[in-house]
Amino acid sequence: MSVGYVVLDDLGHGRTLIRIISGSRAGAELVVVRRALRGLRRLEEILGEEVEWTDPDGVAEQLLVSLLNQQQRYEWDALRTFWVDTEFGKVRLGRLYDITFRPTRSEEPFRLCVVPDDHHSLPVADIWTNLLLVLRGDPERFFRVANWQRGPGKWHAGPVPLDERDWLSLRCRH
Amino acid sequence: MGTMRVLDSTGDTAVTWDIEDEEAIRTAEAHFRRLLENERRMAFARHAGANADEAELIRAFDPTADEILMVRPIQGG
Numbered sequence: 001m002s003v004g005y006v007v008l009d010d011l012g013h014g015r016t017l018i019r020i021i022s023g024s025r026a027g028a029e030l031v032v033v034r035r036a037l038r039g040l041r042r043l044e045e046i047l048g049e050e051v052e053w054t055d056p057d058g059v060a061e062q063l064l065v066s067l068l069n070q071q072q073r074y075e076w077d078a079l080r081t082f083w084v085d086t087e088f089g090k091v092r093l094g095r096l097y098d099i100t101f102r103p104t105r106s107e108e109p110f111r112l113c114v115v116p117d118d119h120h121s122l123p124v125a126d127i128w129t130n131l132l133l134v135l136r137g138d139p140e141r142f143f144r145v146a147n148w149q150r151g152p153g154k155w156h157a158g159p160v161p162l163d164e165r166d167w168l169s170l171r172c173r174h
Numbered sequence: 175m176g177t178m179r180v181l182d183s184t185g186d187t188a189v190t191w192d193i194e195d196e197e198a199i200r201t202a203e204a205h206f207r208r209l210l211e212n213e214r215r216m217a218f219a220r221h222a223g224a225n226a227d228e229a230e231l232i233r234a235f236d237p238t239a240d241e242i243l244m245v246r247p248i249q250g251g
Contacts, residue, residue, distance in 0.1 A: 059185025063243075067226040097251050113251035121183045122246075130181060130245040133218045137231035147250035158250050 016055075023049050060123035067129060084132060086139050088166045093128050093135075099146075105163040112146040112160065178202055178242040180209065186243075193237060203235040206242070214247045 009017040011031065020028045065073060072082035081094030089103035091112075099112040116122060116130040135142045144159040176193065179186040189205055191198035209215040210233070219239040220229040229243070236242070 056183060056185040060181075063179070063186060066223070067220075067229070069225045069227060072225075114248050115251040116181075116246035116248050118246070119251075122181060123183075123185055126181045126185065129243070131248065132226050133229060133243060133245050134216060134248055136226045136229060137218055138216065142248065145248055145250050 025049075056123045057125065060125035060129065064125040064129045064132075067132060082128075084135050086135065087169070088139065088143070088162055091135060093131055096124070096127065099131075101146075101148075101160065103162065103166075105166065108150060110160060111149040113148075113155070114142060114146045176202070176237060176239055176242070178206060178244060180215075180244040181246060191237065199237045203237070206235040206244070209244050215244045216247065218243045218245065 004022040005018045005020050008019055008029065011017055016032050018030055018032055020026055020030070065076065068076060068082060072084075075082040076094070079094070081092055084091045084093060087104075089101060089105075091102075092100040096115070097113045099114060101110040101112050103110070114131060116127060119127050119130075122130070131142070143162060146158045146160050147155050148158065148160045149155045176191050178189040180189070189202050191202045193199070206217065210217065217232050217235075218226075218229040219232045219236055219242050220226075222240040232239075232242070
């Protein structure tokens with residue numbers, strides 16, 4: 001069974017007042033906050049029932065969570081960021097314009113900046129869905145277009161200076 | 175029933191088809207091609223409930239896929 005709801009008021013600062021209109025908690029009014037808060041429980045967890053989202057942020061959040069593995073869901077719930085393992089190192093998604101890349105073959109991490117086209121028109125969770133899928137399915141494209149910074153230095157246009165063995169491996173696969 | 179979810183400002187817009195319905199498949203496939211060719215979208219197929227580790231980059235419409243996710247091209251920010 002799924003839960004429906006209506007939005008009663010936008011309270012600002014990413015907070016929305018909703019009324020549950022179906023399911024065992026019908027009639028209850030809740031303030032929900034779904035943007036960039038640490039330790040926030042999802043509404044599904046609070047209600048113990050699946051929620052039928054009708055707002056863009058809710059729809060996008062539900063899709064993103066469905067794509068995360070168990071460890072990533074734990075991280076997303078706790079920190080609103082999650083790590084993605086690639087054969088070249090670990091990439092942390094969840095902070096816009098501030099993606100961390102820890103390469104396997106180097107001690108020093110990179111800061112990366114990659115976004116989907118016209119990303120301002122997407123709910124934030126869709127941005128991470130977009131980047132997660134590209135990173136998993138076509139990492140060569142991800143590292144080729146990413147702007148990058150190492151240490152306190154200036155930002156550089158992509159591609160990211162991966163170890164030559166990594167680029168060779170990527171090109172051989174694609 | 176297959177579903178193609180196109181990421182957009184509403185979260186996503188879904189296009190569905192029944193594997194027995196050739197017309198619905200043709201319509202979905204034409205939409206898929208437009209998104210790939212005109213908008214340079216990338217497509218990922220997954221089985222129901224599969225996470226991103228199991229999603230597969232596809233370049234042709236697959237009517238047997240449970241779900242196809244159409245994401246936008248990416249660029250340095």
